[in-house]
Amino acid sequence: MSLIRIEDYRLAFDGFEGRVHVLDGIDLAIEAGESVGIVGETGCGKSVLARSLLRLNPSPPARVVSGAIRYEGEDILAMGGGALRRLRGGIIGMVFQDPVTYLNPVFTIGQQMQEVLRAHEPGLSRAQRRARCIELLEAVRLPEAAALLDRYPHELSGGMRQRVLIAEALAGNPRVLVADEPTTALDVTIQRQILALIADLVARLGLTLMLISHDLGVIGAACRRIVVMYAGTIVEDAPAELLFGSPLHPYTRGLLAAMPDLRQPGHMPSGIPGSIPNLRDPPQGCRYHPRCPLAMPICCTTKPVLRGAPHAVACHAVAP
Numbered sequence: 001m002s003l004i005r006i007e008d009y010r011l012a013f014d015g016f017e018g019r020v021h022v023l024d025g026i027d028l029a030i031e032a033g034e035s036v037g038i039v040g041e042t043g044c045g046k047s048v049l050a051r052s053l054l055r056l057n058p059s060p061p062a063r064v065v066s067g068a069i070r071y072e073g074e075d076i077l078a079m080g081g082g083a084l085r086r087l088r089g090g091i092i093g094m095v096f097q098d099p100v101t102y103l104n105p106v107f108t109i110g111q112q113m114q115e116v117l118r119a120h121e122p123g124l125s126r127a128q129r130r131a132r133c134i135e136l137l138e139a140v141r142l143p144e145a146a147a148l149l150d151r152y153p154h155e156l157s158g159g160m161r162q163r164v165l166i167a168e169a170l171a172g173n174p175r176v177l178v179a180d181e182p183t184t185a186l187d188v189t190i191q192r193q194i195l196a197l198i199a200d201l202v203a204r205l206g207l208t209l210m211l212i213s214h215d216l217g218v219i220g221a222a223c224r225r226i227v228v229m230y231a232g233t234i235v236e237d238a239p240a241e242l243l244f245g246s247p248l249h250p251y252t253r254g255l256l257a258a259m260p261d262l263r264q265p266g267h268m269p270s271g272i273p274g275s276i277p278n279l280r281d282p283p284q285g286c287r288y289h290p291r292c293p294l295a296m297p298i299c300c301t302t303k304p305v306l307r308g309a310p311h312a313v314a315c316h317a318v319a320p
């Protein structure tokens with residue numbers, strides 16, 4: 001049994017101007033210990049998918065149209081209050097993009113971490129919680145952890161704040177870490193350090209990782225398996241070396257061609273012609289067909305099935 005299994009998952013948002021079909025039949029199985037990167041252009045549904053694992057999409061307006069998301073066989077979408085509280089943080093820890101938004105400026109780091117720990121381990125004394133906070137800050141390689149507990153978020157650099165949030169995500173001893181664009185708000189050099197930290201924690205704690213990014217370079221640095229999303233669908237799912245070495249889907253090829261090659265001075269990456277579709281009225285058939293250089297008549301009418309293992313692709317024009 002897979003640790004996480006997402007089956008034919010469709011999610012829409014109901015708005016004043018109609019329904020937005022954001023996720024369209026997602027199938028994804030993640031085994032324990034895997035590090036899976038989800039990549040795709042802005043608005044393709046990466047964050048909505050990540051938040052779905054914790055049922056964090058506000059409903060309404062979010063509406064699950066079909067499917068299931070299972071953790072060790074149990075459907076997350078059917079979990080009641082107690083199971084859901086255990087799931088959030090106790091089984092799946094989540095790190096978000098902008099550490100400023102998720103740290104409260106008027107409380108010290110210690111007060112905020114104690115609060116998180118109180119939710120996970122209500123039986124701990126104040127002193128035990130403090131010791132655990134220090135342990136967690138040391139696990140994310142923050143120096144002078146004890147002194148840090150008395151400091152306020154604005155006294156920390158962006159990289160340090162992100163480390164604090166990673167420490168909080170680990171407070172409930174989760175088995176899975178979901179990191180949604182954890183480095184996007186940081187300088188490039190700090191990005192590398194945070195990615196290295198995440199990879200190190202995953203290996204040391206035996207975590208399963210789902211890393212979300214629009215940047216294939218970020219995903220490639222930390223993940224062994226890469227899932228490419230386009231407009232709410234998975235178009236390719238492959239081990240990193242196969243995806244980089246022999247990409248199959250025309251969209252993946254376009255994404256790779258759009259990456260700058262710093263070893264070639266003057267190299268101008270090519271873009272993907274056209275723009276992402278309006279998910280209020282998405283294209284029929286393959287959602288990529290209006291931009292696809294390989295589009296055939298069947299692509300306009302029939303959604304391609306994701307097939308092939310370990311290199312899966314959803315495309316009528318290429319074979320897995």
Ligand SMILES: Nc1ncnc2c1ncn2[C@@H]1O[C@H](COP(=O)(O)OP(=O)(O)OP(=O)(O)O)[C@@H](O)[C@H]1O
Pocket residue numbers: 013020022040041042043044045046047048049058061214279
């Ligand atoms: N709470 C919400 N209410 C209505 N629509 C939403 C909500 N959250 C997300 N959406 C819509 O769902 C779609 C997918 O958003 P999502 O944030 O998952 O994209 P993404 O791939 O993570 O992009 P980005 O990298 O820009 O965050 C977008 O069209 C977005 O407007």
